[in-house]
Amino acid sequence: MLPLADISTNIGSLPLKNPTMLASGIMDEDAGSMKRIIKCGAGAIVTKSIGLQPREGYPNPTLIELEYGILNAMGLPNPGIDEFGEEILQLKKSKTPIIGSIYGANAKEFIELGQKMEDYGVSAIELNLSCPHAKRYGLEVGSDPKLIQIITSSVKVNVKIPVFVKLSPNATNISEIAKAAESGNADAIVAINSVKAMKIDLDLKRPILSNKIGGYSGRAIKPIGVRCVYEIAEHVDIPIIGVGGILSGEDAIEYMMAGASAIQIGAGVYYRELDIFKKIKKEIEQWMDKHSYKKISDIVGVAHL
């Protein structure tokens, strides 16, 4: 039987055929990888976070598996915005929206990166204001509401495409930060980035990751993500994209009930292979059919009592 449910969704003015998006940092540093993920059914692709200059990232170990999730500190490796243009240009014909993730140390850097991404032809920009393990970038910029507002509004006035702001659960008050992004005219909030964490090897008596501290993702952080999306939804009116530990259609539905209009998948690619996008789409449709939901927007935020 064909599914009755319509799983298309909108993030503000950006329509998506389905709500599953590839999270930044997974198989998204080159055009070929992104093409493969598109074939696996993703509704949108968020690129690797790109900065002004090439960056090598940290030495290995940069990623390990723990009992309930994945711990990583890649250190924002990327080829730099100028060389990355070649990758985006190869995706020009793609009907699936490409969202350019960028990181910078200040508003000036974010503006230049945003304008270049727009010139390359991306459909939207995601501001990485939440990477938990890079000095001067990410969370170090993104835990100050005033700075979030300034950076968001500066990028907004300089580009025409939608601007999403990705937030960290490590900041003490995520809804205050989300409000700051909204007042800076952000088009959507993305929550959450990975959670600061550490793993120590008992034999060697040292942290395993070369950066010592990393970001935890996967199953373990889903309740944290759901809580953050729920709190943000209580305080802002712009759309929210939920991310953190989504491995199944029901996980996605839970985030939608908390207030997410779309969701992103990262560590799930490891747990359920590259076609997790197709799998989750099907599971969302089945759940919606079973519970007589006809469209995504009917689910978004229903858990707010």
Add this chain to the structure above:
Amino acid sequence: MNIPKITKILEVKNEVKDIKTITFNHPEGVDPGQFFMIWIPGVDEIPMSVSYIDKDVKGITFRKVGDATSALYKLKKEDRIGIRGPYGNGFELQGNHILFVGGGTGVATLAPAVEYVVKNKSSATVIIGAKTKNELFFEDRLEKCGVTILISTDDGSKGFKGSATDLAQDILKKENFDSVLTCGPEVMMKILLDSTTIPFQASLERYMKCAIGLCGQCCIGEGLRVCIDGPIFDGKTLKNIQDFGVYRRDSAGRKVRF
């Protein structure tokens, strides 16, 4: 679980100048062509193909080339390293008569595969290519298996003077093989692929980070992950990968031409 398991080095063996073999306890099964992530604490974690497969003991053989391999080179028996894996697909070892072509340290990756096919009553010819005779290793080990060994050196100090590819092209004209398996410099493997029509497999090397198919660092072509979809790729696949023999990517994801 994909986290380094700390183990003590059982033995360190000098093969030739700048090339050593390290063995460690690893009772779990490993297939020829698969690789481990080797953690040298405080330095780096790098992919290394398995070069020895015994019941409880496995080994890796490497040349001192960068920071990580130089640090590994200094380690002694009883020193601790972290191991995770094995990863990757390994060789498909079918056919009655197989040609192996190893360039440089590539022969380390091929050796367990050669031993495997001999054990399974197939015959093999192994070409070992090196710059000069002082860099040749595993000749004795493979001779013991009873395979035909052909040597090529760039300077002609031993065996055929020229590249392993030139020698392979000669042999392929004279003899019929069921397949060619190769590991070595990628430009060499690309020339070999372009010069043969029989079934072909090559072991590729790329900068790796996660080794579990998430980070995308080692991707080639249309999102093929060398860590999971490889490191062994067949000729048909490689012919459609524009990266092959042309460029790799550095740790920042920039293209670097071979």
